[in-house]
Amino acid sequence: MMASRSQVLYVGMTNNLARRVREHKRKKADSFTARYNVTRLVWYHTFPRPQDAIAAEKKLKGQSRSDKIALIEDQNPDWKDLGPSVMASGRGDAV
Template sequence: MNNYFVYIMTNHSKTLYTGITNDLNRRVYEHKQKLVPGFTQKYNITKLVYFEETSDVNDAIAREKQIKGWLREKKIVLIESMNSEWKDLSAGWYD
């Protein structure tokens, strides 16, 4: 059985990026090392501030689309419901 993660990452100026993966550890590492060209590389998005997990890929895809459709304010409420201080939830993963 696979697990899927919907996650939100940010940078120093709180630009938000929402994504989906089946390997959160690997995907966050790719963002941090700027291994994937595109938005997160361009805007230096390296800080994991929110994630949730599900075993159903369709639920994960639907949730990612739902969050991406939200206004920024609603995404901030979601992040702060789990991580009020906007700490990097992946701090120490790769030490």
């Protein structure tokens, strides 16, 4: 999950998390994340199979905002940007 400083949330799945975080931070396209300055990676989970990541993405998108916030705050209570460490490590599959 990506977030803006004002806690606008974005849920997405990618096969290369480090690349995708870089794209969001560069605001390359005229997209939701660029428009709302959603550039901070605040939560992610990796999966062994793409099907599992897709299913998890669908489930997350169906959850309430408060459920998503609870998930973030359980693992990242300060809403720290996890992007720099993910980009440095070159992590792959994630939701």
